[in-house]
Amino acid sequence: xxxxxxxxxxxxxxxxxxxxxxxxxxxxxxxxxxxxxxxxxxxxxxxxxxxxxxxxxxxxxxxxxxxxxxxxxxxxxxxxxxxxxxxxxxxxxxxxxxxxxxxxxxxxxxxxxxxxxxxxxxxxxxxxxxxxxxxxxxxxxxxxxxxxxxxxxxxxxxxxxxxxxxxxxxxxxxxxxxxxxxxxxxxxxxxxxxxxxxxxxxxxxxxxxx
Numbered sequence: 001x002x003x004x005x006x007x008x009x010x011x012x013x014x015x016x017x018x019x020x021x022x023x024x025x026x027x028x029x030x031x032x033x034x035x036x037x038x039x040x041x042x043x044x045x046x047x048x049x050x051x052x053x054x055x056x057x058x059x060x061x062x063x064x065x066x067x068x069x070x071x072x073x074x075x076x077x078x079x080x081x082x083x084x085x086x087x088x089x090x091x092x093x094x095x096x097x098x099x100x101x102x103x104x105x106x107x108x109x110x111x112x113x114x115x116x117x118x119x120x121x122x123x124x125x126x127x128x129x130x131x132x133x134x135x136x137x138x139x140x141x142x143x144x145x146x147x148x149x150x151x152x153x154x155x156x157x158x159x160x161x162x163x164x165x166x167x168x169x170x171x172x173x174x175x176x177x178x179x180x181x182x183x184x185x186x187x188x189x190x191x192x193x194x195x196x197x198x199x200x201x202x203x204x205x206x207x208x209x210x
Contacts, residue, residue, distance in 0.1 A: 061108055093113075
């Protein structure tokens with residue numbers, strides 16, 4: 001039995017647009033567990049990938065409701081179930097497109113391609129070692145960025161303080177000085193408040209990703 005081959009660009013170009021999207025979504029669903037098992041994948045990233053695939057499926061199936069890189073993580077023997085499933089989907093879509101005269105606006109029926117793994121689901125990819133340092137480095141980067149923004153916002157408050165100090169020795173209305181001081185303290189208070197909220201949210205996201 002000849003070894004299955006990954007569908008080529010020329011083969012895919014013969015399919016209508018929605019059929020190509022349906023094919024791509026099926027490929028993405030098959031390699032999705034590989035991404036989820038990757039040590040650098042956070043829950044936020046996993047959810048974003050799932051939403052993207054769901055959006056592609058919604059377009060392909062007309063409902064309201066890059067495989068090569070992923071295969072590199074597997075041994076050669078482990079690729080065959082993926083390629084066989086891809087090849088089956090492509091042949092079904094090509095045959096249906098030719099038989100039923102599908103065009104770029106023809107929706108693919110949701111159950112047309114059948115089970116995701118017609119010959120049985122292959123073994124799950126082994127989970128790589130979790131790199132606990134990655135969320136911590138991300139947190140450190142966010143803290144440094146937050147500090148930089150905090151300092152930028154604090155500059156006007158420092159300038160207001162210098163202005164108040166300089167005007168205190170002049171014949172300036174006390175009311176004006178009070179108003180400037182209120183503006184200074186308000187700016188500092190808002191700056192500190194936003195910084196604290198940012199740090200707390202970043203810390204919570206880091207703890208959730210650990």
